[in-house]
Amino acid sequence: MSFRPTMISENLIDLGRGSSSLSQVAKSSDSQSTIGKDRSCSPVSGHLRTMNGNTSATGEFDRKKLRSYSNSMMDNPEPTNDQTHDRVKYVQSLWKPPKRDDNVELMLYNSFTRRKEPFVSQQGKRVLWYTCGPTVYDASHMGHARAYISFDILRRVMSDYFNYDVVYAMNITDIDDKIIKRARIRHLMESYVKDAQSREGISKDLDLALKEYNEKVQKETDPEKRTALDHVYRTCLTSFEAFRASADPDFRSEVDAFSDPLGVYLDKRLGSTVTDNVIFSILPRFWENKFHEDMDALNVLPADILTRVSEYVPEIVQFIQKIIDNGYAYESDGSVYFETLKFDQQKNHHYAKLDPEKFGNLELLTEGEGDLTQAHGKRQAMDFALWKNSKPGEPAWDSPWGRGRPGWHIECSVMATEVLGEKLDIHAGGFDLRFPHHDNEIAQSEAYFECDSWVNYFLHAGHLTISGCKMSKSLKNFTTIQDALKQHTARQIRLMFLLHSWRGTMDYSANVMDLAVQYEKTLNEFFLTIKDLLRTSSKDQRKWAAEDLVLRDRYYAAKQEVHEALCDSVDTRRVLFVLKDGIMAATNVYIKERFAIGSQPNSSLLRHIGQFLTRMMKVFGVMESDDAIGFSVGEKGGNTEETIMPYATAIAEFREQVRQEARTLKATNILKYCDDLRDDILPNLGVRLEDREGSGAQYAVKLVDKEMLLKERAQKLKLEEEKRAEKERKKVEAEQGRLAKEKLAQTPPSELFRSQIDKFSKFDEKGLPTHDNEGKELSKGMLKKLQKQYETHDIKFKEHLASQPGLTNGVSN
Ligand SMILES: Nc1ncnc2c1ncn2[C@@H]1O[C@H](COP(=O)(O)OP(=O)(O)OP(=O)(O)O)[C@@H](O)[C@H]1O
Numbered sequence: 001m002s003f004r005p006t007m008i009s010e011n012l013i014d015l016g017r018g019s020s021s022l023s024q025v026a027k028s029s030d031s032q033s034t035i036g037k038d039r040s041c042s043p044v045s046g047h048l049r050t051m052n053g054n055t056s057a058t059g060e061f062d063r064k065k066l067r068s069y070s071n072s073m074m075d076n077p078e079p080t081n082d083q084t085h086d087r088v089k090y091v092q093s094l095w096k097p098p099k100r101d102d103n104v105e106l107m108l109y110n111s112f113t114r115r116k117e118p119f120v121s122q123q124g125k126r127v128l129w130y131t132c133g134p135t136v137y138d139a140s141h142m143g144h145a146r147a148y149i150s151f152d153i154l155r156r157v158m159s160d161y162f163n164y165d166v167v168y169a170m171n172i173t174d175i176d177d178k179i180i181k182r183a184r185i186r187h188l189m190e191s192y193v194k195d196a197q198s199r200e201g202i203s204k205d206l207d208l209a210l211k212e213y214n215e216k217v218q219k220e221t222d223p224e225k226r227t228a229l230d231h232v233y234r235t236c237l238t239s240f241e242a243f244r245a246s247a248d249p250d251f252r253s254e255v256d257a258f259s260d261p262l263g264v265y266l267d268k269r270l271g272s273t274v275t276d277n278v279i280f281s282i283l284p285r286f287w288e289n290k291f292h293e294d295m296d297a298l299n300v301l302p303a304d305i306l307t308r309v310s311e312y313v314p315e316i317v318q319f320i321q322k323i324i325d326n327g328y329a330y331e332s333d334g335s336v337y338f339e340t341l342k343f344d345q346q347k348n349h350h351y352a353k354l355d356p357e358k359f360g361n362l363e364l365l366t367e368g369e370g371d372l373t374q375a376h377g378k379r380q381a382m383d384f385a386l387w388k389n390s391k392p393g394e395p396a397w398d399s400p401w402g403r404g405r406p407g408w409h410i411e412c413s414v415m416a417t418e419v420l421g422e423k424l425d426i427h428a429g430g431f432d433l434r435f436p437h438h439d440n441e442i443a444q445s446e447a448y449f450e451c452d453s454w455v456n457y458f459l460h461a462g463h464l465t466i467s468g469c470k471m472s473k474s475l476k477n478f479t480t481i482q483d484a485l486k487q488h489t490a491r492q493i494r495l496m497f498l499l500h501s502w503r504g505t506m507d508y509s510a511n512v513m514d515l516a517v518q519y520e521k522t523l524n525e526f527f528l529t530i531k532d533l534l535r536t537s538s539k540d541q542r543k544w545a546a547e548d549l550v551l552r553d554r555y556y557a558a559k560q561e562v563h564e565a566l567c568d569s570v571d572t573r574r575v576l577f578v579l580k581d582g583i584m585a586a587t588n589v590y591i592k593e594r595f596a597i598g599s600q601p602n603s604s605l606l607r608h609i610g611q612f613l614t615r616m617m618k619v620f621g622v623m624e625s626d627d628a629i630g631f632s633v634g635e636k637g638g639n640t641e642e643t644i645m646p647y648a649t650a651i652a653e654f655r656e657q658v659r660q661e662a663r664t665l666k667a668t669n670i671l672k673y674c675d676d677l678r679d680d681i682l683p684n685l686g687v688r689l690e691d692r693e694g695s696g697a698q699y700a701v702k703l704v705d706k707e708m709l710l711k712e713r714a715q716k717l718k719l720e721e722e723k724r725a726e727k728e729r730k731k732v733e734a735e736q737g738r739l740a741k742e743k744l745a746q747t748p749p750s751e752l753f754r755s756q757i758d759k760f761s762k763f764d765e766k767g768l769p770t771h772d773n774e775g776k777e778l779s780k781g782m783l784k785k786l787q788k789q790y791e792t793h794d795i796k797f798k799e800h801l802a803s804q805p806g807l808t809n810g811v812s813n
């Protein structure tokens, strides 16, 4: 079998796209090319492709590919690190759009074409959606939050804004090489610590473990991973010195600090002795629960259908058997492999539809296979495992090919099929999953169903990076969701993601968080203002003024813009911008101007605006939607605001009358009680009472988050305290100044300069200085100046004496 690169001549480009596309293609490949840059496509890897092995590069296939390639190059600016190969192009297959519905408005960025496509569901409003879930072996980090919040937002927009009936399925990967290693290591570490006899014994093992670990670090070729591993190594090395030097008898509690090197060391020697399957299920179940808790805390809706790999092993076995029966997989040494090239050579199949540039990228394929995979049974290096023969120390299930476990990619094909059927509308996952995971999922499923399109739309959420590197467990550069939630609320985190495009890379920093906090503040203040105005304004509609109509038109234009942004592949960033600048800012100006001329804002309009903003925030999951089941208790439907506000307003009104009366009577105690109610009592109940001066309403009552109010209160007290301290400082300074002056006035002129020995060294008989502190004679100008000071002081001194009865006048001479 021979493999040749698909060559695309310039004539061909001309043929397929017309002359203008030639320059576009040329330009794209200059500026942002992902084509022909695949590391694995080098002659070394030797897996370059043509259609059907020998097919000419100028056939129909190429033209189809060329079309798609040209499209993708114009629309996709995704960068790649792969090497460049002149004239070698890897292209995406032709994507067949679902039947067009004329009312389609929503466009979604589809990774199959790398551009926005009209979204058409297979069946009416129903959308079958599968998302790749987490591999549960550690705490979830903000990178995971990025992916799952992004999909949560897209899902909510599709169901709550575009009214699709979304069936959302997600898996939990609870069988995986990383899980196996981590579970085994934990188990071995626990046994080791329990059995450890002495500090010296552990030190011997640690010494060897650290040496082996360092060798591993030195061999790591990925610079980012190497830096992360090296950091662990150095930290452990420093701790090791302290460990050896210590004489604390409780040495066992210190071993955990070396779990990385020591764990790998123990696993190498004892891993194969771990045979109890239960050990491999405790760890993923623990982290899965943590994952759900984190998602709950982030207000991510739970999947309608949640599937775990461990619950689908028999179905996976059957699925694999059918792929073998269809001729696309083979058994070897107790494992089953997918025959990638054979699949790709079929007329109706195309391998690596999402990321053809990675076709043949053995490095990525191998990484996707997992650390514990033996590759020796593969016919071709590009084949990947559907089923892995389990070695001792690995969990195992029965299969026709012996005891083993599923490969990584097969789980999603099987579980999606089991719960959603033969074809998906949407499949989603993080950007890094495109190749090999999603491309392999597609190949397996299409091989199983003998179809040419298993999924209609593939959505990939952009990465969250930290200082430019993908946040990940392996790079140890992550912030856990739990830690992030200690600093910021779930609402602020969600707003941060909403302020970015869901598919673009985003760097996590204090700055982007600050923007979200600021946005939340603006939004909250706006809601409070609107609510207050709606409460206090008259229920009667007054005649609409020209300004009302202007605001109304602006509001509807902004609303339309919001709609267009959502249709444009759910561009939440633009929506938030329009809400802030197009609606909130314009409304605030309008309110201010209305008040300036002594007129009430139009409450009907304000109500619409407030309701629209609320609705959008609910659609985005920023606010809770009322999703209680059944009738709620209470006449007002259990809404806290509606329940509390009449009471809060009654108290505020009563206080206002008391305050006015107290002012008239100058009853300071009563005024203080009024202030206490506003500053201490109501904030503790989540009520912000604002006094207003001037005409109109004398106060505003706002229901605000209690924590926020208490923070505001603390801030106010701090400011007051600072003011008071400043006043006190000034008072003390003034007193000191006065005393100094007084003391000076009591000083006889003859003594005025004598104490200034840092300036002068000699004086005449009147006490006037004649020489400076270095013994030099003073200049005439200086003498004159001092003489003047002397005379002025003499006058003040005499005045002082005159004011003191009993003291003799004319002490000075
Ligand atoms: N930094 C990140 N930014 C965006 N999405 C991410 C990030 N890290 C992981 N994801 C996504 O989270 C989902 C779950 O990933 P998974 O549990 O396999 O984590 P992972 O990729 O193994 O994490 P890590 O890279 O930290 O080991 C995937 O869709 C993955 O693409």
Ligand SMILES: [Zn+2]
Binding pocket: 131, 132, 133, 412, 429, 437, 441
């Ligand atoms: Zn998957």
